[in-house]
Amino acid sequence: MADTDAAQVALVLGGDPDAFRVLVERHGRRLFRLAYRMTGNEHDAEEIVQDAFLRAYRRLDRFEARSHFGTWLYRICANCALDLMRKRHADQGRREPAPHEDDPDAPDPLESAASADPNPERLVLSAELGAGVRVAMNSLSATERAAFLLRHVDGFSIEEIARSLKLNIGATKNCVFRAVQKLRRHLEPLVSEAR
């Protein structure tokens, strides 16, 4: 896969922008998943992916063929998501509540996925847990959120995350640690109840 990606990159660098389409089709969904996890919003996720591909295209001559194109692209996407989140944060002054956070009647997207057991009491708990996860995620700073997702969801190494987020190893570890601590504070009472 890495070789094929490198070949496509070489074609693009040779002056064939259509060759970039293969890379878009190959990596688009994976980037979308990362962007969605970062923002929790489909529209924002699509915007981030588009921005990430555009940024990658413009910086393609900085891509080193010996590294993995998918990882390089993923890092760019994480940074685009961070930029958007920081911009939103700056624009809004303070974060907006998640759609269902203030509206107890709004359907929770986690409700159906959180439990296979149709027991109504359990469903209520799963819904609470789902809402809790969103609130907990929103309590993280953009960098903490990125570091946590890259480490505990995508399985990136601390070194890779440090490179992606332009932090040193110690600061990256701290970021992941702080993120887990915050999540724990918010979610531990809920996960104990949901057992």
Add this chain to the structure above:
Amino acid sequence: MNHLDEQRLIEYAGGDTGDAGTIERHLRECNGCRENYEALRRVLQAARALPVPEPDAAYEARLWQRLAPQLEPRRAHFDWREWFSLRRLAPAGAVAVLVLAAFLMGRFWPRPGGPGQTAGGGQAESLSHLPQVRERILLVAVGDHLDRAQSILLEISNAEPAGAAAGKEVDISREQQRAEDLLSANRLYRQTAQRAGDAPVADVLGELEPLLLEIANSPAKVSSTDFEELRRRIEARGLLLKVRIVDSKVHEREKAHTAAQPQHNS
């Protein structure tokens, strides 16, 4: 074995620990730590379970449609104007300056033992003809660097707490820009001080680096909680005091060099 603290458990849960075997053994034997770890694992599971909607089948086509008009064809031929453009030369120039500075600093880093000595040890004699003023310039540069770092730490430590208490965001864009400016120099001075065996300077620069990085990589406006956390970290490590002490010692050495210079020249 002592009980496992939260940091070790989190590192273990992420596979980031070198002593996984020891931790596993402890978890088998200690109910308290096992329960603590299980609670952590459930939290991580819940956080990972956030469902992600799958884009529809036309997603890639749609994405390409939006992207394609924005992709300018790249020039395949060699363009000398592009090659020699300021954009390309500026980073290369910066690297060259840093490499040259590192080389010079490695050779002339002043030993804490006294003025006039070079970091080269045995080379001291052969280099003794070189102007001592270079050493003083380096001390001035490090002293100036520490002054600037100190002023960033001071500004954060003494920032008006009223805004933070009211839950407002704190604008750290000025500190952020200055921290970014200091980063590469900090790394260079730290490495050179390490090589020259100047532990106090190397240590304090080593402690400064992650903090400068964090400030440089923070958003321009941070939440009051994050700001308080940053301030707490500066205070907890006594970093401001350490920088102040090392800074004043560097300035003393700098003065000693200035005083010793006429003797060298005579």
